[in-house]
Amino acid sequence: MTHFKHLKKAIQLIAIVMVALSCKNQDQTTTPSDLESNADHPKLMLTSKSVDDIKSALGSVPLFDKSLERAKQEVDAAMAEGIQVPIPKDMAGGYTHTQHKKNYAALQKAGALFQITGDTKYAAFTRDVLLAYAKMYKSLPRHPQERSYARGKIFWQCLNDANWLVYMSQAYDGIRGWITEEERQTLDNELFRPFADFLSIETPQFFNRVHNHSTWGTVAVGMIGLVMNDDELVDRALFGIKDDGIDSAALDNDGGTIKKEGQKSGFLANLDEPFSPDGYYTEGPYYQRYAMYPFLAFAQALETKKPELKIFEYNGGVLIKAVDALLNLTDADGEFFPLNDGQKGMSYQTASLVSAVDIAYYYGNQDPRLLSVALQQDNVQLDATGLAVAQGIHQGKAQPFIKESMLLRDGAKGDEGGVAILRANYEGGTMALVMKNAAHGLSHGHFDKLSYSLYEDGEEVLQDYGLARFVNVEQKNGGGYLKENTSWAKQTIAHNTIVQDETSHYKGIFKESSKHHPEVTTFETSDPNIQVVSAVEANAYPGTEFTRTMMMVTLDHHKKPLLIDILNVTSDSNHKYDLPLYYKGQVVATNLDLNTPPQLSPLGTKAGYQHIWKEATGIPSTENTQFTWLDNKKFYSATVLTEGKDQFILGRVGASDPEFNLRRDPMLIHRRNNMKNGLFVQVIESHGTYNPVTEKAENAYAAIQNIKSLASPQGYTALELTLQNKDRYAVIVVDSAFAKAQHKLELSNSTYTWKGTYYFKQLKN
Amino acid sequence: MTHFKHLKKAIQLIAIVMVALSCKNQDQTTTPSDLESNADHPKLMLTSKSVDDIKSALGSVPLFDKSLERAKQEVDAAMAEGIQVPIPKDMAGGYTHTQHKKNYAALQKAGALFQITGDTKYAAFTRDVLLAYAKMYKSLPRHPQERSYARGKIFWQCLNDANWLVYMSQAYDGIRGWITEEERQTLDNELFRPFADFLSIETPQFFNRVHNHSTWGTVAVGMIGLVMNDDELVDRALFGIKDDGIDSAALDNDGGTIKKEGQKSGFLANLDEPFSPDGYYTEGPYYQRYAMYPFLAFAQALETKKPELKIFEYNGGVLIKAVDALLNLTDADGEFFPLNDGQKGMSYQTASLVSAVDIAYYYGNQDPRLLSVALQQDNVQLDATGLAVAQGIHQGKAQPFIKESMLLRDGAKGDEGGVAILRANYEGGTMALVMKNAAHGLSHGHFDKLSYSLYEDGEEVLQDYGLARFVNVEQKNGGGYLKENTSWAKQTIAHNTIVQDETSHYKGIFKESSKHHPEVTTFETSDPNIQVVSAVEANAYPGTEFTRTMMMVTLDHHKKPLLIDILNVTSDSNHKYDLPLYYKGQVVATNLDLNTPPQLSPLGTKAGYQHIWKEATGIPSTENTQFTWLDNKKFYSATVLTEGKDQFILGRVGASDPEFNLRRDPMLIHRRNNMKNGLFVQVIESHGTYNPVTEKAENAYAAIQNIKSLASPQGYTALELTLQNKDRYAVIVVDSAFAKAQHKLELSNSTYTWKGTYYFKQLKN
Incomplete structure (x- = not known):
C-alpha cells in the first residue's frame, strides 16, 4: 500500500x-x-460535415444537448x-x-x-x-x-x-x-x-x-x-x-x-x-453486447472512408439485424438473458448499446422502435447518428419496442439450431421463455442443450445461473473468471435441462460440443395463445436422443400463460436422469414426502454435482407432484408427472465452494433411475400474489390439478391436463420423425385429427 | 376439494x-x-354534521374524492x-x-x-x-x-x-x-x-x-x-x-x-x-400497527359520544404520541422495523395507518408532516378526519416527514428501557440503526436484549430475522405462527446480539424475561456526526453484565457514517460467547483463514443453534478480522477486533427445518471461548457500489484499516481506529458505574479530558 x-x-x-x-x-x-491534416480530420465517428450539422442543431434537439452536457461534465x-x-x-x-x-x-x-x-x-x-x-x-x-x-x-x-x-x-x-x-x-x-x-x-x-x-x-x-x-x-x-x-x-x-x-x-x-443470418451472435447476448460496439463503430468509419465496402449491407445486412436481435434478447427491463457466460444485470442501458441503437437507426431503416429504446437510454452518441436519433425523438417519431416471440437461428448459415423466445404480453404484465437450442458458442459457451429460463415482468422465475465471476471486482480473482465458472456454471446440472448419469452434455468437452448443435423442429407462434417450440438434441450423450417441446398456452379466463414442458427421451440403454428446476424464493407447499437429512452432503463428486448440497429428498405420493413457491410476492407452481420410482431432490448451490464464490440458490431436481425410453412432463404457472401490506394471499393454489399421460402410438405423446375447476385439455405432440401432412389419432374413445406437429384443445366435460 | x-x-x-x-x-x-333512530345515526366515525360537511366539500378536495371513488369501486x-x-x-x-x-x-x-x-x-x-x-x-x-x-x-x-x-x-x-x-x-x-x-x-x-x-x-x-x-x-x-x-x-x-x-x-x-409515555407500544411496531386502528377508531367514537372522557388527552395524550412513534419506527420506505414478531414488508401504507394518520392529524395538532405521509398513502378515511387531511394537502400545507434519531422509552412509566433509533440523513441517502433495549414485549417478544439492525435507504443491511410465519398463507400452517417461530425466530442467536453458552437470554423463558429490562444509560444525538447509545443488560444471564455502546459517526470527507459497536462483558465466571452479524448478499473477501467442511452439520442442538448450518469456520490471521460483502449493489465491511483464540463461523439458517419454513439467510458469528471479562468491538461501514451495467466497482475496499484496543483504567474502554488513508481516531467509552462530571485519562502518552460518557476525536498524525 x-x-x-x-x-x-x-x-x-x-x-x-x-x-x-x-x-x-x-x-x-x-x-x-497543418491545413491538409486538419481538413482530413475528423473522419471516424465525426466528419467535418457532421460537425457542421451538429453545430447548427445545437440548442434545438434536447436529448442531444443533454448528452453533450453530460459528456462535458464527465470530461471536466x-x-x-x-x-x-x-x-x-x-x-x-x-x-x-x-x-x-x-x-x-x-x-x-x-x-x-x-x-x-x-x-x-x-x-x-x-x-x-x-x-x-x-x-x-x-x-x-x-x-x-x-x-x-x-x-x-x-x-x-x-x-x-x-x-x-x-x-x-x-x-x-x-x-x-x-x-x-x-x-x-x-x-x-x-x-x-x-x-x-x-x-x-x-x-x-x-x-x-x-x-x-x-x-x-x-x-x-x-x-x-x-x-x-x-x-x-x-x-x-x-x-x-x-x-x-x-x-x-x-x-x-x-x-x-x-x-x-x-x-x-x-x-x-x-x-x-459468429453471426447468424438472424443477427444472433454465437457467443450469446452478453458478449454480443460487448462486441457490437467495435463492429458498429468500425463499420461507421468504414462507411465514411471506404464506402465501396458497403459494410452495412455485408453478409445480408447482418450488423443492423444484430442490433435488433440483441434488443430482443432482453427481459422486460432491458436486461440481457444470461445465456452462456453472461453477467446478470447488464442491460441495453450500457454505453455500447447507446452507440449500437444510434448507428442501427441511422444506417438502417430509421426503425422508430429504436427511438423508444434511445429514450430509455436517455443518451445518444455525439455524432450524426446520435443527432438523427435525438431529432427523431424530438419530432415525436418514437414507437414502443414491443418484444415479440422469435427464433434466432445460430450458425453462419443459420443451420446450427437457435435461441427460441416465446413471449406472452397480457394486460399489466409479460412472461418470456428463452430456450437455448443453439450451438456451443465458442469458449464462453455452457453445456446446456435444450435448457430454458423463464421471466415474468423482467424478474427471473426459473433462472439460468449465469456466470461465476464478479467482473471488475478485484478481490474476486482480480475480477476474472472464477474456477467455479468451469466447475459449476458451465456444467449441465447448473441449468434447467436434462442430465444423464451425472455427466454433463458432451462430457463437458468443449471440442465435442462445438461439433454439434440441436435441431429446432417446430417453432410456431402465430397464435399468441398457443405458442410452441420443439427441439431435438441427439449428440449430447451418444445413443440417446432428447426431444423437448415447450408450449406457452394462455387459457380462457386466465391472464397469464401456462408453460407446458414435454421432454421425450429415447436411448439404446438404461440410464439415470436428472431434470432440475431452478426456482427462486421460498417453498410454500408440496405433496412430496420430504426427508431432510441431519447433515448435508454434496449431491455428487463431479460435473457440478459437487457444488450442490442435498437439503432434502422427496418421494412422490401420487402420479402428480406439485411444488408451490413464493417469490417476488408471487405464487408459482410446478406440477410434474411422476412415475413409481421417481425421486426429487431439493438442492442448494454452495458445496465445495471454499471462497464463497457461488450464490446459495435453490433447485428442485426430478430424478429417475434406470430408464431407457421415457417422458418428463411439467406444467409451470404463475398463479397468485401475496401482498405484505394487506396480508392478502390471492390464488395461492395452482390452477392445474392433474396431468395424465395417455397411451398413444409410437411417435406421439398425448397428455390430458385437468384444472382445479375441472376443465380438461388434450395436448399431443408429434415426434419430428413422424411428421406428416395430417394426423389422426384414437385416444380414450375420441378421435383427434389435426395438421402440424402438435395439438392443443379443451375437452368437453 | x-x-x-x-x-x-x-x-x-x-x-x-x-x-x-x-x-x-x-x-x-x-x-x-324510524325518524328518531335515524337522527341518532351515524355516530361512530361519522356524525350528521360531518356528513353534511363532507357532502358540501365533495368535488373540491381531490384526495377525498379519489378515496371515495376507490371505496365505491371496491364496494361495487x-x-x-x-x-x-x-x-x-x-x-x-x-x-x-x-x-x-x-x-x-x-x-x-x-x-x-x-x-x-x-x-x-x-x-x-x-x-x-x-x-x-x-x-x-x-x-x-x-x-x-x-x-x-x-x-x-x-x-x-x-x-x-x-x-x-x-x-x-x-x-x-x-x-x-x-x-x-x-x-x-x-x-x-x-x-x-x-x-x-x-x-x-x-x-x-x-x-x-x-x-x-x-x-x-x-x-x-x-x-x-x-x-x-x-x-x-x-x-x-x-x-x-x-x-x-x-x-x-x-x-x-x-x-x-x-x-x-x-x-x-x-x-x-x-x-x-402497553404504551410508554413516548407512545411506544411494548409489543413492537408490527402489533402496534395492528392495535392502533381499534384504539383510535374507538377513541374517535368516544370523543363524539363521551367527550367528558377526554380520551385524546388520556395518559398524557398517548394516542397521538403513539402515531408519531409508529411512523418513526419505519425505514426509509415506510416499512416497520420487524422488532419482536413482525412480518417484513408491512408498512404505513396499510389501511389502519391511513386511519391513524387521519385521526392523529384531526384530533392532534394538525401536524403538517402527517400530510406528507397521507400523500404517500394516497388515501384518506371517509369521515371528518380524512376530509381535514385531504383539505390540508389541497391547501399545500404538507411538510416532509423527516425521520430523526430518537429514543422511544418502553414501559407504562417509561422506565423499562426503550428502542433507540440513530439516523444519518446525508445527501442522496439515509442510514438507520435500531437498537432494541426494551422490555420483553408480551407474548410476541423475542429474546434479544441489546440487539440491533441496520438499514440503508430502506433496505436491510444487517437484518433482524422477523417472525417465522406466512400471515394468511393457508398452506403454511393455516397462516398461523410456525413452530420455527419459537425454536428459531424468538431465540437470541437469531439476532444481532450476544449469546452466552449457546443459551438464549433468560434461558428463553418468557416469564423470566418479562421481569426485567435493560437500562439505557446514554442516548446522545445532538451532534448528528457523533450519535451514541449505550445500554446495560444485567439479568439475561445471572452473574454476567453486558454494556453495549453503538456509535454512528460521520467523518469528514465521508458521506456515509461508520457504525462502531463496543460490547463489554463482565462476569463472575468463564463462559463461551457468540456474537452474530446477520449480513445479506454475497461474501466478497475476508482475511480469515476459512475452512469449509465436506459435510454440513447444525451448529448446535438447541436455542436456535439447531437451525444453523455451519458452512465454514475461520481463524483470524491478524488482530483485526475484515469481512466484506456485496448486497444490493453496495459493498459493506465489518472490521472486527479479534483475540488470539477467537473463532468465526460462517453459518446459514435452514437446518432442522423439515418443511422449509425458514429463509436460507447467512450470518457471521464471532465466537470466543472461556472468557470471563472481555470486549467485542466491530466497525460496520457501507463504503462502495457496484454497477452491473457499467461493470464498475467503486470503493470496493473498507475505509477502516485497523482497530486497536488501548490499555485503560477500570471503567474505561479505549480504542484507536486507523483508516486506510492513515487518519486515526480515539474512541473512549465510560462504564455507567464510573460516570462523573469530567474525565481525564492518560493513554499512549496523550492526555484526554472530556465531559460525558464517551469521547471521539481525530488524532494528529
Whole structure:
C-alpha cells in the first residue's frame, strides 16, 4: 500500500508539471499547423460535415444537448483530477487498471467535444494525456500480471489494450489536425503504430482469431489505420495476418481454441462467422453486447472512408439485424438473458448499446422502435447518428419496442439450431421463455442443450445461473473468471435441462460440443395463445436422443400463460436422469414426502454435482407432484408427472465452494433411475400474489390439478391436463420423425385429427 | 376439494336468491322507517354534521374524492359478486376466512358510502348481508378449527371475530337509522348483542387481558354498545369484566400469560399499560400497527359520544404520541422495523395507518408532516378526519416527514428501557440503526436484549430475522405462527446480539424475561456526526453484565457514517460467547483463514443453534478480522477486533427445518471461548457500489484499516481506529458505574479530558 501511495503521489506531481507545460504549449498552437491534416480530420465517428450539422442543431434537439452536457461534465471532472498515466501494475478493479479505463473513456469524449464546441481545452488535455502515454509506451514491457494467454501492456490482457486503442483512435482523430507536426510524428511513431503492431503482429494469438477478442483487436488496428491513413494497417485489420504461426492446439484462458486449421481471420471473418443470418451472435447476448460496439463503430468509419465496402449491407445486412436481435434478447427491463457466460444485470442501458441503437437507426431503416429504446437510454452518441436519433425523438417519431416471440437461428448459415423466445404480453404484465437450442458458442459457451429460463415482468422465475465471476471486482480473482465458472456454471446440472448419469452434455468437452448443435423442429407462434417450440438434441450423450417441446398456452379466463414442458427421451440403454428446476424464493407447499437429512452432503463428486448440497429428498405420493413457491410476492407452481420410482431432490448451490464464490440458490431436481425410453412432463404457472401490506394471499393454489399421460402410438405423446375447476385439455405432440401432412389419432374413445406437429384443445366435460 | 366446490356453489345459489329478495325489499324501504333512530345515526366515525360537511366539500378536495371513488369501486365489486355468507370452516387463507374478511371490509365502506352518497343500494346491501349473518349467528357453534385458546365463531380465533365486529359496528351505524324497526330488533338481538356477549362474557380469556387481542375485543364490544346505545356494553368495554375466573397460570397460543394476578382489564387498562409515555407500544411496531386502528377508531367514537372522557388527552395524550412513534419506527420506505414478531414488508401504507394518520392529524395538532405521509398513502378515511387531511394537502400545507434519531422509552412509566433509533440523513441517502433495549414485549417478544439492525435507504443491511410465519398463507400452517417461530425466530442467536453458552437470554423463558429490562444509560444525538447509545443488560444471564455502546459517526470527507459497536462483558465466571452479524448478499473477501467442511452439520442442538448450518469456520490471521460483502449493489465491511483464540463461523439458517419454513439467510458469528471479562468491538461501514451495467466497482475496499484496543483504567474502554488513508481516531467509552462530571485519562502518552460518557476525536498524525 505504501509503495502504491508514493507512486500515486509521484504521478500526480508529474501530472501537475505536465499540465503546466501543456498550458504553455497551448498558446503556441491555437491555430492548426497543418491545413491538409486538419481538413482530413475528423473522419471516424465525426466528419467535418457532421460537425457542421451538429453545430447548427445545437440548442434545438434536447436529448442531444443533454448528452453533450453530460459528456462535458464527465470530461471536466476527469480534467479536474489532472493527468494520471500510471505505470501499469494492477488487475481489473485495481487503481492503474481503473485509471487507464477512465483515461480512454474521457478522451474519446474530449475529442468529440473539441470538434463540436471548438473549445481547445479539450484538445490540449487529449494531446497531453496521449503524449504522456507516448513517453511511456515503447519502453513498457508486457503487463506484470501473467494470467492472460495474450498479456497487454497497459492492461493485464490485450483485450483491454484493444479497448484502449479503439477509444483513443477516436480521441486522436479529434485532435490530429490540431496538433503540431512534431506532436503528430511523436504520437504516430512512438505510440499508435507500435501499439497497433503490438496488438497484431506481436500478439497473433490474440489478433488472428474469430472471437470477440479479435473483433476488438482488428477494429483497434483498423481504426488507428484509418486515422493515420495507413492502408497497410487497415488491410491487416480487415483480412488478418497471413502467416501467424498459431498452433491449432493452442487454447486461451477460458479453454477456447485459438484458431482452427485453415480458419480465416481479420475483421471481415469475424463478421462472417459468429453471426447468424438472424443477427444472433454465437457467443450469446452478453458478449454480443460487448462486441457490437467495435463492429458498429468500425463499420461507421468504414462507411465514411471506404464506402465501396458497403459494410452495412455485408453478409445480408447482418450488423443492423444484430442490433435488433440483441434488443430482443432482453427481459422486460432491458436486461440481457444470461445465456452462456453472461453477467446478470447488464442491460441495453450500457454505453455500447447507446452507440449500437444510434448507428442501427441511422444506417438502417430509421426503425422508430429504436427511438423508444434511445429514450430509455436517455443518451445518444455525439455524432450524426446520435443527432438523427435525438431529432427523431424530438419530432415525436418514437414507437414502443414491443418484444415479440422469435427464433434466432445460430450458425453462419443459420443451420446450427437457435435461441427460441416465446413471449406472452397480457394486460399489466409479460412472461418470456428463452430456450437455448443453439450451438456451443465458442469458449464462453455452457453445456446446456435444450435448457430454458423463464421471466415474468423482467424478474427471473426459473433462472439460468449465469456466470461465476464478479467482473471488475478485484478481490474476486482480480475480477476474472472464477474456477467455479468451469466447475459449476458451465456444467449441465447448473441449468434447467436434462442430465444423464451425472455427466454433463458432451462430457463437458468443449471440442465435442462445438461439433454439434440441436435441431429446432417446430417453432410456431402465430397464435399468441398457443405458442410452441420443439427441439431435438441427439449428440449430447451418444445413443440417446432428447426431444423437448415447450408450449406457452394462455387459457380462457386466465391472464397469464401456462408453460407446458414435454421432454421425450429415447436411448439404446438404461440410464439415470436428472431434470432440475431452478426456482427462486421460498417453498410454500408440496405433496412430496420430504426427508431432510441431519447433515448435508454434496449431491455428487463431479460435473457440478459437487457444488450442490442435498437439503432434502422427496418421494412422490401420487402420479402428480406439485411444488408451490413464493417469490417476488408471487405464487408459482410446478406440477410434474411422476412415475413409481421417481425421486426429487431439493438442492442448494454452495458445496465445495471454499471462497464463497457461488450464490446459495435453490433447485428442485426430478430424478429417475434406470430408464431407457421415457417422458418428463411439467406444467409451470404463475398463479397468485401475496401482498405484505394487506396480508392478502390471492390464488395461492395452482390452477392445474392433474396431468395424465395417455397411451398413444409410437411417435406421439398425448397428455390430458385437468384444472382445479375441472376443465380438461388434450395436448399431443408429434415426434419430428413422424411428421406428416395430417394426423389422426384414437385416444380414450375420441378421435383427434389435426395438421402440424402438435395439438392443443379443451375437452368437453 | 370436491366437497369444498359444492359448498361454494350452494352458497352462490343462496346468495342469488337473497339478492333477489333484497331487491324486492329495497323498494319497500327507501324512506327511513324510524325518524328518531335515524337522527341518532351515524355516530361512530361519522356524525350528521360531518356528513353534511363532507357532502358540501365533495368535488373540491381531490384526495377525498379519489378515496371515495376507490371505496365505491371496491364496494361495487363486492356487490357484483353477490352476498356470500358461508358457514365458517377454514383457517386463514381459506375460502370462508377470506370471504368473511371481505364482507366486513366491504360493509364498513358501504355504510359510509350510504351516508355520504345517499345511494340506498349501499344500505340495502349492508342490511342484507347483516341479516344473513343474523340468521346464522345464534346457532353457530365455535369454529371447527380447534387451534386457538379463544376460538371464534366466524373465524378460527376470537381476534378475527373482534375485527369483524369493529368494522361491522360501523357498517351497522351507517344503516341503523334507515332499516325497519323489525330489522333493527333482529340485528340487535339475533346478531350484535349475542356477538358482543360471546366476545366478552363467554370468552373472558380473550376479552379481559392487556394485549392487542383484548384491545380489539373491548373496542368491538364498546363500538357496538355505542351504536345500540347500550351503556352496559360500553362500560364492559371500558373497564373489563369484574369476575372473569381466569387462572393466572393460563397461557395463550403464543405462550403468553393470559392475565397476571390483580391485573386491570378493559379498554382503558389497555391504554394505560402497553404504551410508554413516548407512545411506544411494548409489543413492537408490527402489533402496534395492528392495535392502533381499534384504539383510535374507538377513541374517535368516544370523543363524539363521551367527550367528558377526554380520551385524546388520556395518559398524557398517548394516542397521538403513539402515531408519531409508529411512523418513526419505519425505514426509509415506510416499512416497520420487524422488532419482536413482525412480518417484513408491512408498512404505513396499510389501511389502519391511513386511519391513524387521519385521526392523529384531526384530533392532534394538525401536524403538517402527517400530510406528507397521507400523500404517500394516497388515501384518506371517509369521515371528518380524512376530509381535514385531504383539505390540508389541497391547501399545500404538507411538510416532509423527516425521520430523526430518537429514543422511544418502553414501559407504562417509561422506565423499562426503550428502542433507540440513530439516523444519518446525508445527501442522496439515509442510514438507520435500531437498537432494541426494551422490555420483553408480551407474548410476541423475542429474546434479544441489546440487539440491533441496520438499514440503508430502506433496505436491510444487517437484518433482524422477523417472525417465522406466512400471515394468511393457508398452506403454511393455516397462516398461523410456525413452530420455527419459537425454536428459531424468538431465540437470541437469531439476532444481532450476544449469546452466552449457546443459551438464549433468560434461558428463553418468557416469564423470566418479562421481569426485567435493560437500562439505557446514554442516548446522545445532538451532534448528528457523533450519535451514541449505550445500554446495560444485567439479568439475561445471572452473574454476567453486558454494556453495549453503538456509535454512528460521520467523518469528514465521508458521506456515509461508520457504525462502531463496543460490547463489554463482565462476569463472575468463564463462559463461551457468540456474537452474530446477520449480513445479506454475497461474501466478497475476508482475511480469515476459512475452512469449509465436506459435510454440513447444525451448529448446535438447541436455542436456535439447531437451525444453523455451519458452512465454514475461520481463524483470524491478524488482530483485526475484515469481512466484506456485496448486497444490493453496495459493498459493506465489518472490521472486527479479534483475540488470539477467537473463532468465526460462517453459518446459514435452514437446518432442522423439515418443511422449509425458514429463509436460507447467512450470518457471521464471532465466537470466543472461556472468557470471563472481555470486549467485542466491530466497525460496520457501507463504503462502495457496484454497477452491473457499467461493470464498475467503486470503493470496493473498507475505509477502516485497523482497530486497536488501548490499555485503560477500570471503567474505561479505549480504542484507536486507523483508516486506510492513515487518519486515526480515539474512541473512549465510560462504564455507567464510573460516570462523573469530567474525565481525564492518560493513554499512549496523550492526555484526554472530556465531559460525558464517551469521547471521539481525530488524532494528529
